[in-house]
Amino acid sequence: MERNAFDWRKIEEDLDRDGHARLENLLGDAECRSVIGGFAKESLYRRHIVMQQHGYGQGEYKYFAYPLPDLVAGLREEFYGPLAKIANRWAEQLSLANRYPETLADYTALCHDAGQLKPTPLILKYEPGDYNRLHQDLYGEHLFPLQMVILLSEPGADFDGGEFILTEQRARQQSRARVLPLKKGDAVIFPVNLRPLKGKNGYVRATMRHGVSDLRRGLRFTLGVIFHDAK
Ligand SMILES: O=C(O)CCC(=O)C(=O)O
Numbered sequence: 001m002e003r004n005a006f007d008w009r010k011i012e013e014d015l016d017r018d019g020h021a022r023l024e025n026l027l028g029d030a031e032c033r034s035v036i037g038g039f040a041k042e043s044l045y046r047r048h049i050v051m052q053q054h055g056y057g058q059g060e061y062k063y064f065a066y067p068l069p070d071l072v073a074g075l076r077e078e079f080y081g082p083l084a085k086i087a088n089r090w091a092e093q094l095s096l097a098n099r100y101p102e103t104l105a106d107y108t109a110l111c112h113d114a115g116q117l118k119p120t121p122l123i124l125k126y127e128p129g130d131y132n133r134l135h136q137d138l139y140g141e142h143l144f145p146l147q148m149v150i151l152l153s154e155p156g157a158d159f160d161g162g163e164f165i166l167t168e169q170r171a172r173q174q175s176r177a178r179v180l181p182l183k184k185g186d187a188v189i190f191p192v193n194l195r196p197l198k199g200k201n202g203y204v205r206a207t208m209r210h211g212v213s214d215l216r217r218g219l220r221f222t223l224g225v226i227f228h229d230a231k
């Protein structure tokens, strides 16, 4: 599907200021329905995780297999380039040596050369009582520092509770938590691990984690787009 052009200046400003950027209506209703409809289709996935068996929370998710469905591959491709520019600027501000190539193909080749061969985009499903503990999606040496989550269900109609939470911690301070209100089809872009915060003398590092609060009612599905592959 052809998408609206996004205002990348605003996305960049939002990421710098708030540590996340919300994109309204990234996916339409039919696209959300079709991704949810694929949850039961086992051939689409390489692995099924029951979160309570790993201490990750409660709920389940499935990692897509290569070749990724067109919609998922398209989102990874479309967002990688502009996000790589931001990631490179952040790496400089954080005094990190990491640099990210311009294209997803080149970045994926780096992951694959390092033995990170398995695709990481995933679909998550939450039922009443389910939740996702605060975590970071690190899967090996190569880590692309921004990721995206798309809400596929409608809050208030399909489910209650189940809010997306982002926390930020800088040295010698307690964590700051943000609850990010999303509607069906909205996406949020946020840091996997670190982000630069402007301090008095240059930039300081903040460590980020994300999770989901308890689902009180209904069913909540999300699509996660992570750009680095896994070992
Ligand atoms: O379900 C959510 O909102 C969070 C999903 C998540 O942790 C991820 O995609 O990495």
Ligand SMILES: [Fe+2]
Pocket (backbone or CB within 6 Å): 135, 136, 137, 210, 224
């Ligand atoms: Fe995650």
